[in-house]
Amino acid sequence: MTTTDSTTSKIGWDCVALDCADAAGVAQFYADLLGGRVEADPDGDWFNVVWDGPRIATQLAPNHQSPDWPRGHQQAHLDFVVVDIAAAHERVLELGGVALDPVEAPHPKPDRGFRVYADPAGHPFCLCRPTRDAWD
Structure with missing residues (x-):
């Protein structure tokens, strides 16, 4: 051995x-x-x-062909933690990212703890809240 x-x-x-x-x-x-x-x-x-x-x-x-989220061609994705989802959402869009799910702007105290975006090449990533009460 x-x-x-x-x-x-x-x-x-x-x-x-x-x-x-x-x-x-x-x-x-x-x-x-x-x-x-x-x-x-x-x-x-x-x-x-x-x-x-x-x-x-x-x-x-x-x-390169962009991943096709959510239809099954996603290889992997990145998760980032944010406290101010509205500010982070606007920042992603300003930089050329795309909101995938949901596509509309965030509203106060959303039920779901994450939102899905794509970078300019189409790679999915999520903005996640650190705790349930973080998006007040």
């Missing part, structure tokens, strides 16, 4: 990587949304969004 050294086989977190036709634009969308910055790979096909949370990366995929 072969044993593996736990220090060399340990797996750690690196990033969430999103394929997109406009990798620079999608990276800038998330940097602006999250108050971060974009660091570009020298080859220009990989961009890192550096902010206070886990790293998000975008990579150039010229033939």
